[in-house]
Amino acid sequence: MFFKNWNDEYVTSLLKASLVGIHLVTATFVGLAIGYFLDKWLKTKPVFTIIFLLFGIAAGYKNMYMEIKGIYNKKNNENNSENVKNENDKK
Amino acid sequence: MLEVAPHVLLLEKLMDVLGLVDEHGHSLVPQHILYTWLVMLMLIVLGWVGTRKLEMIPKGLQNFWEIIIGGLEDFVYANMGPVGARVFPLLMTLFIFILFCNFIGLFPGCNAPTANLNTNAALAIAVFVWYNVLGVKEHGIKYIKHFTGPIAWLIPLMLPMEILSHLARPLSLTVRLFGNIFGEELVLLLFFMLLPVIATLPIYFLYSLADTIQAFIFFMLSMIYFKMTFEEAH
Numbered sequence: 467m468f469f470k471n472w473n474d475e476y477v478t479s480l481l482k483a484s485l486v487g488i489h490l491v492t493a494t495f496v497g498l499a500i501g502y503f504l505d506k507w508l509k510t511k512p513v514f515t516i517i518f519l520l521f522g523i524a525a526g527y528k529n530m531y532m533e534i535k536g537i538y539n540k541k542n543n544e545n546n547s548e549n550v551k552n553e554n555d556k557k
Numbered sequence: 558m559l560e561v562a563p564h565v566l567l568l569e570k571l572m573d574v575l576g577l578v579d580e581h582g583h584s585l586v587p588q589h590i591l592y593t594w595l596v597m598l599m600l601i602v603l604g605w606v607g608t609r610k611l612e613m614i615p616k617g618l619q620n621f622w623e624i625i626i627g628g629l630e631d632f633v634y635a636n637m638g639p640v641g642a643r644v645f646p647l648l649m650t651l652f653i654f655i656l657f658c659n660f661i662g663l664f665p666g667c668n669a670p671t672a673n674l675n676t677n678a679a680l681a682i683a684v685f686v687w688y689n690v691l692g693v694k695e696h697g698i699k700y701i702k703h704f705t706g707p708i709a710w711l712i713p714l715m716l717p718m719e720i721l722s723h724l725a726r727p728l729s730l731t732v733r734l735f736g737n738i739f740g741e742e743l744v745l746l747l748f749f750m751l752l753p754v755i756a757t758l759p760i761y762f763l764y765s766l767a768d769t770i771q772a773f774i775f776f777m778l779s780m781i782y783f784k785m786t787f788e789e790a791h
Contacts, residue, residue, distance in 0.1 A: 481774055485729075492729035497721050518721075525722040 479537050486533050490526040497522015564746060567666040568592060589673035596657045596670060625653065629776070637784045644783045647687065651680060652776040655734070659768035662742055663761060671771075672739040674731060681730035684779045685723075692786040703786070730778060737771050 501518030505511045568591040572584040579585060607618035615623050626649060633641040633648060655671060662669025670676045692700045704723070706715035741764050748756040 478777065481770070481777060485733075485774070485778070488729050488733050489725065492732065493722050493725035496725045496728055500721070500724075518717075521717045522721050522725075525718040525725065528718060529722050529725070 475540060479540060482533060482537055486530050489529040489533065493526035493529055494519070494522040497525065564749075565666060566668055568595065587673075588668055589670045589676055592661060592668055593658070593670040593676060595667075596654065596661055599661075600653065600657060633780060636780060637787070640787050641780075644687075644691070644780075647684075648776055648780055648783070651684070651779060652772055655680070655775050656769065656772040659738055659772055660765070662738060663745075663764060663768070669738050669742060671734055672742050674735050677731040677734045678727070680734075680775070681727035684730065684782065685727040688779075688782045688786045691783065695787060696789075726778075726782060730775060734771055734775055737767065741767065 497518045497520075498515065501515035501522075504514040504518070508514070566588050569584045569588050572578060572586065572591070573582070577585045584591070603618065604622075607622045611619065629649060629652060630645065633645050637644075658671040658676070659669055661667050662672060692703065696702075704716055704719040705712050706719065708715075745757055745760060745764070748760055
């Protein structure tokens with residue numbers, strides 16, 4: 467059935483991989499928006515815009531890194547558990 | 558306002574007929590809210606009918622609900638462990654609501670409520686607030702450790718970054734769902750203009766899959782956020 471397949475590791479990894487791009491972009495935009503409105507409020511153009519934009523880009527890359535790490539770890543765990551299973555079978 | 562639509566929206570027409578319009582002829586209630594009400598009504602009725610006579614061997618509507626809820630329950634427990642029971646009702650509500658909202662956009666004369674930023678923002682902000690509240694309830698003051706990172710002298714750098722990446726979550730939830738569903742509606746409309754009925758039929762198969770996937774992605778991401786909240790910071 468359609469809903470049973472969601473448990474599949476490949477499906478969830480695929481969905482997570484499809485989110486990597488948008489997470490990078492949204493974090494950057496949130497940083498830019500916060501910086502822009504802080505500057506507007508405190509009248510310190512362009513100090514906060516630049517600082518928060520840089521923070522936003524860094525946060526975006528960090529998000530991306532965590533996401534890829536999550537997918538990669540999942541894959542490794544799977545391989546390990548398969549190896550263990552195979553060894554047990556051999557015994 | 559972003560509206561897909563030179564096509565006739567039935568509920569808006571209904572408001573027109575009932576006389577609930579302002580002096581410019583616009584409906585007093587925006588169309589995405591009208592269709593949200595329709596989805597709510599459908600879900601209430603379907604839920605009521607499906608659970609009225611519960612049987613050991615499910616059939617019909619009860620079977621439908623059991624497949625969706627049973628399958629996703631396994632998924633949540635496999636990913637979150639027993640703590641998943643605390644957020645499962647919210648996650649499931651989100652999934653079913655978004656699924657029905659997406660699918661209603663495929664019917665002629667209807668518009669998906671999720672093709673509007675406001676609906677999606679409401680859902681995403683609800684998730685955002687709720688996982689932070691649960692985090693504070695679960696960890697107390699130690700919840701701040703989720704934002705500071707592992708190394709003490711890097712805190713001034715990590716804190717703004719983490720806060721930004723947390724703030725980006727509701728935005729990415731909102732924008733992705735909106736973009737996908739809005740785009741879908743627009744493409745359907747364009748294809749319908751090119752070649753009525755025949756051109757849109759194959760696309761319906763693609764979009765019924767895409768709608769399910771979008772609802773599932775929203776569900777899965779919310780689940781991941783809740784999971785990260787319950788985990789100890791490291």
